Amino acid sequence: MPVTDVQQDFDNLTLTITADFAAPVERIWQVYADPRQLEKVWGPPTYPATVVDHDLTPGGRMTYFMTGPDGDKHAGYWEITAVDEPSSFSFVDGFADLEFNPNPALPVSRNIFSFAEHDGGTRAIYVSTFESAEALQQVLDMGVVEGASSAINQIDALVAS
Amino acid sequence: MTVDEDRADALFHALADRTRRDIMRRVMAAEHSVSGLAVKYEMSFAAVQKHVVVLEKAGLLTKRRNGREQLARGDVAAVRSVASMLTELEQVWRGRIARIDELISSESTKED
Numbered sequence: 001m002p003v004t005d006v007q008q009d010f011d012n013l014t015l016t017i018t019a020d021f022a023a024p025v026e027r028i029w030q031v032y033a034d035p036r037q038l039e040k041v042w043g044p045p046t047y048p049a050t051v052v053d054h055d056l057t058p059g060g061r062m063t064y065f066m067t068g069p070d071g072d073k074h075a076g077y078w079e080i081t082a083v084d085e086p087s088s089f090s091f092v093d094g095f096a097d098l099e100f101n102p103n104p105a106l107p108v109s110r111n112i113f114s115f116a117e118h119d120g121g122t123r124a125i126y127v128s129t130f131e132s133a134e135a136l137q138q139v140l141d142m143g144v145v146e147g148a149s150s151a152i153n154q155i156d157a158l159v160a161s
Numbered sequence: 162m163t164v165d166e167d168r169a170d171a172l173f174h175a176l177a178d179r180t181r182r183d184i185m186r187r188v189m190a191a192e193h194s195v196s197g198l199a200v201k202y203e204m205s206f207a208a209v210q211k212h213v214v215v216l217e218k219a220g221l222l223t224k225r226r227n228g229r230e231q232l233a234r235g236d237v238a239a240v241r242s243v244a245s246m247l248t249e250l251e252q253v254w255r256g257r258i259a260r261i262d263e264l265i266s267s268e269s270t271k272e273d
Contacts, residue, residue, distance in 0.1 A: 002262045003255055008247040015247050019258045023265040031261055041260040044253075069179075126254060136246050 004123075013130040021122045025115045028122045029086035032056065032113070039064065047074070052100065058083055062091075063100040075100055088114035093128075107135030175219035180204070181212050188222050189235035196230065 005018040021028055031037045035051035043049030043066045053063040062078040075098050078091040094108035112127045130136040176182055180202060187193055187201070199209040213233055216222045223236045 003258055006251055008251070010247070013247075015250055015254070017251065017254050017258070019261075021262060021265060027265060028261070031264065037264060040264055041257055044256050124258075126258075128250070128254070133246070136250070140246055140249055 013133065013136055015126075015128045017126045019124045019126070020118060021124060023122060025086050025117055025122045028115050028124060032089070033085075035062075038062075042066075056080060056083060056089065061100075063096065065098065073098060077102055086115060088112065107131060107138050109135075109139060171219040172221070175216050175221055178212070178215075180209075181216055184209075184212055184216060184233075185221060185235060188216075188233050192232050192234040194227075194230045194232055195224075198233065 002019040002021055003017060004020050005016075007014075007016040009016070031041060033056055035054040038054070039049045039051040042051075042064065047066040047068055049064050049066045051062060051064045053061055055061055058080055060080045062080070063075070064077070065073045065075040067073055075096040076094060077096045077100055078093050079102075080089060080091045082088070082090040090110070090112045092108045093111055095103045095106040097103060107130065110129045112125075114125045116123050116125075130139065176185070183202075184198060187198065195210055195213055196206065198213070199206040202209055213222065213224070217224055217233075221236060222233050224231050224233050226232070
């Protein structure tokens with residue numbers, strides 16, 4: 001497993017995950033810069049993602065929907081707040097309706113992804129922050145199936161941790 | 162940060178079934194009677210009742226009696242301390258990271 005460190009900050013409702021990939025920084029950046037690659041990694045196998053709009057520039061938007069086993073669709077968006085290619089980018093991740101209008105009733109998370117050369121590969125640091133415990137709870141409620149199926153697929157990871 | 166293994170076992174077992182995940186979706190949204198849930202599935206009342214018991218034992222839902230009815234509701238607070246929520250979110254992220262790893266590894270194999 002490429003995950004090398006996980007920090008849960010209960011006070012600041014922040015999850016920080018460090019992962020080491022055996023590929024150069026530019027290659028990992030490509031995963032996010034290419035919508036066809038991004039959709040391969042964003043949703044779990046049971047809820048594959050389809051990226052629709054993809055503008056990885058400050059102020060740009062990435063929109064996507066995930067399709068469940070019963071054909072149910074769940075849409076979301078990223079609002080890109082900062083980009084420093086290929087080292088980092090920041091975005092707000094939220095829920096949307098199927099026309100990709102952000103749903104203001106649902107909470108968002110603030111995310112910073114950064115990538116740096118490390119031992120010939122890439123060290124990626126993912127930081128995700130929520131405004132309140134209620135917000136985190138709502139996000140998980142929305143993604144309860146995603147969380148569960150992903151968790152089930154990752155039992156090995158849990159056992160190994 | 163370690164996860165309580167017994168609780169993780171019960172949780173994964175409870176959620177490893179499509180009907181139980183579907184029941185959870187319903188009872189998280191609103192309280193449902195067990196008999197009301199039973200008519201949603203093509204299985205006996207007893208079978209649905211068993212699913213509800215598994216979810217209850219995993220701490221995912223609570224039941225209360227109202228007259229002759231048993232009402233079930235997703236117990237979000239009990240399951241989701243901030244720690245368990247962050248752990249749940251961590252699993253989502255671990256899945257994404259594993260998929261990135263898979264994507265980049267499949268490529269280097271092809272190039273060889």
